[in-house]
Amino acid sequence: MPDGYSGSILFVNLTDLSFRTEPTESYREWIGGRSLGLYLLSRQPELYQDNPAQQPVVISMGPLVAGPMLMGVRTAVSARNLLSRGISYSNVGGDFGVRARMAGFDAVVITGCSNTPVCLVLEDGQARFIPAGDLWGMGINSLRTALLNRFDPEHTSFIGIGPAGERGAKIACLMVDRAHAAGWGGSGALFGFKNLKAVVATGKTPVAFFAPKTLIEKSRQIAWRLHSSEAAAGLTRGGTHKMAAAGGITGVVPTAVRNIQDEYLPPEEHAHLSEETFRQWETGRMGCTGCEIRCLHYYEMETKNYGHLSTEGMHANSVRGLGDNLGVHTPEDLLALHHLCNDSGMDVDGVASALAFALECADHGLLDRDQPGGVRLEWGNGPGLAALTRQIVTGVGLGEVLGDGPAEAARRIGKGSEKYALTVKGVGINEQGIRSHRAWALGVMTSTRGGGHLGGSPQAENRRISPEVGEQLFGVPSAGIPSAYEGKGKLAAWTEGIKAVVDSLGLCYFIYGWYDVSLGNPDEMAEWLYLATGIQMTGKELHWQGLRTHTLERWLSYRLAGYSRKDDRVPSRFYEVGNSGGAYAGARLDEKEVEHMLDEYYTTLGWEAETGLPGPEAMKFYGLDGLEIG
Numbered sequence: 001m002p003d004g005y006s007g008s009i010l011f012v013n014l015t016d017l018s019f020r021t022e023p024t025e026s027y028r029e030w031i032g033g034r035s036l037g038l039y040l041l042s043r044q045p046e047l048y049q050d051n052p053a054q055q056p057v058v059i060s061m062g063p064l065v066a067g068p069m070l071m072g073v074r075t076a077v078s079a080r081n082l083l084s085r086g087i088s089y090s091n092v093g094g095d096f097g098v099r100a101r102m103a104g105f106d107a108v109v110i111t112g113c114s115n116t117p118v119c120l121v122l123e124d125g126q127a128r129f130i131p132a133g134d135l136w137g138m139g140i141n142s143l144r145t146a147l148l149n150r151f152d153p154e155h156t157s158f159i160g161i162g163p164a165g166e167r168g169a170k171i172a173c174l175m176v177d178r179a180h181a182a183g184w185g186g187s188g189a190l191f192g193f194k195n196l197k198a199v200v201a202t203g204k205t206p207v208a209f210f211a212p213k214t215l216i217e218k219s220r221q222i223a224w225r226l227h228s229s230e231a232a233a234g235l236t237r238g239g240t241h242k243m244a245a246a247g248g249i250t251g252v253v254p255t256a257v258r259n260i261q262d263e264y265l266p267p268e269e270h271a272h273l274s275e276e277t278f279r280q281w282e283t284g285r286m287g288c289t290g291c292e293i294r295c296l297h298y299y300e301m302e303t304k305n306y307g308h309l310s311t312e313g314m315h316a317n318s319v320r321g322l323g324d325n326l327g328v329h330t331p332e333d334l335l336a337l338h339h340l341c342n343d344s345g346m347d348v349d350g351v352a353s354a355l356a357f358a359l360e361c362a363d364h365g366l367l368d369r370d371q372p373g374g375v376r377l378e379w380g381n382g383p384g385l386a387a388l389t390r391q392i393v394t395g396v397g398l399g400e401v402l403g404d405g406p407a408e409a410a411r412r413i414g415k416g417s418e419k420y421a422l423t424v425k426g427v428g429i430n431e432q433g434i435r436s437h438r439a440w441a442l443g444v445m446t447s448t449r450g451g452g453h454l455g456g457s458p459q460a461e462n463r464r465i466s467p468e469v470g471e472q473l474f475g476v477p478s479a480g481i482p483s484a485y486e487g488k489g490k491l492a493a494w495t496e497g498i499k500a501v502v503d504s505l506g507l508c509y510f511i512y513g514w515y516d517v518s519l520g521n522p523d524e525m526a527e528w529l530y531l532a533t534g535i536q537m538t539g540k541e542l543h544w545q546g547l548r549t550h551t552l553e554r555w556l557s558y559r560l561a562g563y564s565r566k567d568d569r570v571p572s573r574f575y576e577v578g579n580s581g582g583a584y585a586g587a588r589l590d591e592k593e594v595e596h597m598l599d600e601y602y603t604t605l606g607w608e609a610e611t612g613l614p615g616p617e618a619m620k621f622y623g624l625d626g627l628e629i630g
Contacts (some may be wrong), residue, residue, distance in 0.1 A: 062506025088185025160198025333382025353428025489600025
C-alpha cells in the first residue's frame, strides 16, 4: 500500500451486484479526489450512454483526507450532468470521505442498476450490499437515524439520497450525513435511477502517511495562521450566513432579488434574514471532523406554519436563493424551505432557481397564479413556496415540471418563458455579484458544470485585496477591484487550477486558497502532498495538475454536450439591467469587455480563443493527447 493512500479503488456493478478492486498505485498520477474521480469517470464506456440508470458515478477522496491536516475531509463526486448533459463534479464535506478512506478505499466507481433498493457498505477493506427496501422513501434525517442505529455510530457516515432523488428529480443531490450537499448535476437522481439509497462507510483503520510527524507539525503551523486570519475569524463567527448573505459581513455584499432581476436590496428589507437575527434560534454550531471553523449553524425554531423546525446548515446560498431571490423575508419560511431541501435531498441552488423562474413566469401571465394543491405563485409566499417544494419532491402538479430545473421547465411551458429561465449551460443559477464583480461573473460563465461559482470565481474581489497583493500573487494588480475587467481572465484561469488542486487533495476550499489567499498556496500544498505520499512536485507542477483536470472537464463537456465558447454566457438581463442601488448601483456587464475577458481566460489556459476549447497543442501540453476516453 503506497503512503498516503488507502490502497484500493472499488468498482461496483449494481446490475449483477458484483465488485472488483484495482490498486490505487496505478492511478497516483491523478493525485486523488476530483482529479482521480474525473479520470476514472472518463474511462467508463457507460458515461457516453443516454440511459441515466447505466451512467457511472465516481466517489473519490484525496490523499490528505483522514490525516492530520486541518479540514482534510472533503469528498469528490463525478458524474454525467443530467441538467446540462455535460460533466458534473461536486465537492462535499461531512465525514464520509474520512470513513471511506479508513475503510480501505480511495475511490468507488459505481455502474449499472440494481433490481431492488440497496445500500453499499464499505468496511474493513471489504464491500457488501444490504437491502434498502425499508429505507426507501425516508428523508435524510430518518435515513441517518436508521443507519446509525444499524452501524457503529461513532465510526459511520453515509452519502445518500432522499425522496427527490428516488423519484429522479434532476435537481436532486447527494447528501452526506445530515446537512452536507454534493449539489449540481442531478447526482441524487442518478442514485435513484440505480436503486442505490446510500453508500455507507464504517472505517476505523488509520491511513499511513509518508512523513506523519512533519505533517502533524505543518498542521499545527496552519492552525496558528488560521487563528490569526480575519477571513477565518469571520467564518468562525457566523459561517457563510454571516460572511456572504443578507448584506454579508461588510453590509454591502450583493444579493439576488426576485430571480436576480436586481442584486441590491435595502438593508432593512433583508435584516430579518441576517445571521444576527437567526442567533436567537441557534442551539449549536456543527463542523466536519477536525474542523477549526464549524461553519454550520444548528437552528431550532417553533413556527406557526411548520411546527417545530430543527435543522443544520444555512449557508449563504440558502439565505440568498430561498430568501431574497424568492422575496421571502420571514425567518420561519426561510428555515422551512432550507430544511425541506436538506431532508428531501435537493440542491438548494436548483430549487431556488426553479421556484424563482416559476414566480417570474406568473408575473408575466405564463403560469396561473393559483396552481393545484393550494400553491399560489406570489413572491414572499412562504407556505405556498413550501407546498410547491413538496410537489417537486413528490413529482406532482407544477413540481413535476420544476423538478428537472428551469431550462427544461421553460422548454415544456414555452410561450417565451425561456427568457426567465436563468441558466448557464442548462443549469439554473443562484448567484450574487454577477453584474458588479467581473472575475466572479467570468467564473460562473465558464463553469464546466454550468451555473456555479465554485470553479473560476475568486474571492479576491470580495476581499478587496490590495494592488500589491494582486500583483505579487497573480500578476493582476486589479485583482481586488470588482469593477475592473483588466486581468480578470488571467485571475479566473488561475483560480480554476487552485480550486481543482484543493478538491483533489481533499481540503476545504473555504480556507485553503479562497476566503484567505494566504492560506494554502501551491508551493505549500505541494509540500503537504509530499509529506502525505512521498510524491514530489513543485507548486507550479501541482497547479498544472489542477489546470489539467479543468482542461479534461472542458474537453469532456464538449464531447458529451458540445459546449464551447458560445455557451460561456450568462443571461442577457445581466447586461441590460443594472443594479438599482447600494455600493454597486448601476453596475451591469459590458459585452465587449466580457469578450476580452474570455479571450484572456482561454489564452491563459492555453486553449483556442476562437472556440474556447483545448486544441491539439493544449491537449499535448496537459498530457491528454494520448488519453484513452471511454
